[in-house]
Amino acid sequence: GENVEQHPSTLSVQEGDSAVIKCTYSDSASNYFPWYKQELGKRPQLIIDIRSNVGEKKDQRIAVTLNKTAKHFSLHITETQPEDSAVYFCAAVMYSGGGADGLTFGKGTHLIIQP
Amino acid sequence: DSGVTQTPKHLITATGQRVTLRCSPRSGDLSVYWYQQSLDQGLQFLIHYYNGEERAKGNILERFSAQQFPDLHSELNLSSLELGDSALYFCASSPMGQGYTEAFFGQGTRLTVV
Numbered sequence: 370g371e372n373v374e375q376h377p378s379t380l381s382v383q384e385g386d387s388a389v390i391k392c393t394y395s396d397s398a399s400n401y402f403p404w405y406k407q408e409l410g411k412r413p414q415l416i417i418d419i420r421s422n423v424g425e426k427k428d429q430r431i432a433v434t435l436n437k438t439a440k441h442f443s444l445h446i447t448e449t450q451p452e453d454s455a456v457y458f459c460a461a462v463m464y465s466g467g468g469a470d471g472l473t474f475g476k477g478t479h480l481i482i483q484p
Numbered sequence: 485d486s487g488v489t490q491t492p493k494h495l496i497t498a499t500g501q502r503v504t505l506r507c508s509p510r511s512g513d514l515s516v517y518w519y520q521q522s523l524d525q526g527l528q529f530l531i532h533y534y535n536g537e538e539r540a541k542g543n544i545l546e547r548f549s550a551q552q553f554p555d556l557h558s559e560l561n562l563s564s565l566e567l568g569d570s571a572l573y574f575c576a577s578s579p580m581g582q583g584y585t586e587a588f589f590g591q592g593t594r595l596t597v598v
Contacts, residue, residue: 403586412486412574412589413527413574458527470540471517472587 372448373398373461375475383483390444390478392459399461402435402442403472407456416457417444446480454482487511488577488590496596502563505593507554509577515539516558517578517587518550522571528579565597 372395382388394402419426419433419442426433430449435442440471446453450477455481460472487510497503509516518530520543529542533552544550547565552558562569572594576587 412591414486414589415586418586441534471519471532471542473529474527476526 371399371461371473373473373475381478381481386449388446388449388480390457392475393441394461398463399401401462403457403460404444449482451482486588488588490575490593491591492518494594499565499597501565505560505573507558507575508587512581516552517576517580518560519574520571567597570597
């Protein structure tokens, strides 16, 4: 089955600086890669996703890059703000027409924005 | 609010007991996924139901089972509970049918086994 590794487990950056979180996956058949943000005690919320036919996607201060050859994808947050402090999870899944499998998540990165 | 409703929000029970967690998906969503979140195992996929049928199993123990009813709500049954089953249990729903789309998570049920 799929295995997703996520690094670092904790990341502390100064407000206004950039943050980068990296993930690798094992199953070359995976074709959908979402990123979720989870605040303490709350549900995971999708912040951005990328499909295997795209190399990069941006949404305001957030971007995701995907390297299928290396089986590696990354989350980039620029101009970090205090409200970006949370735990971020990467995930991967091989979606087929049946869409049966659930997401395989990384272990999460605790992002701390220092004022 | 994601539109996915989970009940109860909190549940405290003793070892050996059985509990049922309930999930109502977003209106129109046919897929329900169950996930377990614990400190040591992280977020793990348990099982997926689509329009009443089981579609995939993940790391779900034999003591756990689920079903999806004709009105599309789903229940996760946990039996012979152990201390290690204490976790946050999420369900997520998605419409499916036209490519993989965002799975919307409910607020979760926090299960504490004592």
